[in-house]
Amino acid sequence: MVVLDGKALSTTIKNEIRQEVDQIIAKGDRPPHLAAVLVGNNPASEAYVGNKVRSCEQVGFSSTLVRRPESITEDELLAIVQDLNDDPEIDGFIVQLPLPDHINEEKVTLAINPKKDVDGFHPLNFGRMAQGLPAYLPATPQGVLLLLERNGIETSGQHVVIVGRSNIVGTPLGILLSRKDKMGNATVTMTHSRTRDLAAETRRADILVAAIGIPNFISADMVKEGVVVIDVGINRIADASRKSGSRLVGDVDYDAVAPKAKAITPVPGGVGPMTVTALMLNTLKARRKEIRY
Ligand code: NAD
Secondary structure (H helix, E strand, C coil), rough: CCCCCCCHHHHHHHHHHHHHHEEEEEEEECCEEEEEEEEEHHHHHHHHHHHHHHHHHHCCEEEEEEEECCCCCHHHHHHHHHHHHCCCCEEEEEEEECCCCCCHHHHHHCCHHHHEECCCCHHHHHHHCCCCCCCCCHHHHHHHHHHHHHHCCCCCCCCEEECHHHCCCCHHHHHHCCCCCCCCCCCCEEEECCCCCHHHHHHCCCCEEEEECCCCCCCCHHHHCCCEEEEECEEEEEECCCCCCCCEECCHHHHHHHHHEEECCCCCCCCHHHHHHHHHHHHHHHHCCCCCC
């Protein structure tokens, strides 16, 4: 069984990005610049944004964190988005989700200039991705593809079963893996909360992707021998043996499933670090103005 080490791979890829940034700077140009907008004090969002800012430092990008209280109005947030759209020094930016209930997330996402939409959440980027046109790919699915590719795991002709159909993970990943592309050409089965006999579907998977948000949901009897398991889930559960009183687990019961798997991602240290690294790659693409619309 191979542990698909996303932490190590993300360090390798970040070093590659760093080298390219050094070359940009050596030519006298400015480094890529990512901005993040953080509204309120959601601890998970704080941690994600903190990670993104730290990753920018590691790869030599400039970063700007725009922090606003929970009480910000939708119009005020839209004005910040417009300023970032107009700022020639900002290559790409993200608005960390979720936003408070009084702010319409869709409206905010639509306000982001697709050329700066390094999260790949704007419908223009999503549609272009679906059609196989150059686009910013959403970070988590892109991170999963990199993890498969750089570990030499073929997707062509493989049966991939995805559990969870969210717009940021399951659905785009299904599109990418079934596209006619190097890390595509898989036969994809998309499953979700209304799937009848889920275990019958997951047992057919050569590659199983869990993106559900329920701790340890995938059990050993739900996978076949030799499966490749990609666990996207990040769930905090109580653990009295830890100083913090809690720990992170995935959507897969790792200890039970790993012995049956050919390869498996750990949580933490699997898909999570790859997501942030994919965001760095998108920001580098934005700096290069590589994606033309
Ligand atoms: P979501 O809540 O938007 O969607 C969950 C999906 O799971 C839904 O499509 C639903 O149909 C499906 N589902 C729920 N219960 C089910 C059941 N009993 N059987 C089958 N399907 C079921 O989730 P999301 O935003 O895609 O996140 C999923 C998980 O991935 C969460 O734990 C989240 O924290 C994690 N996540 C991790 C990263 C990362 O970088 N590793 C990024 C995004 C999300």
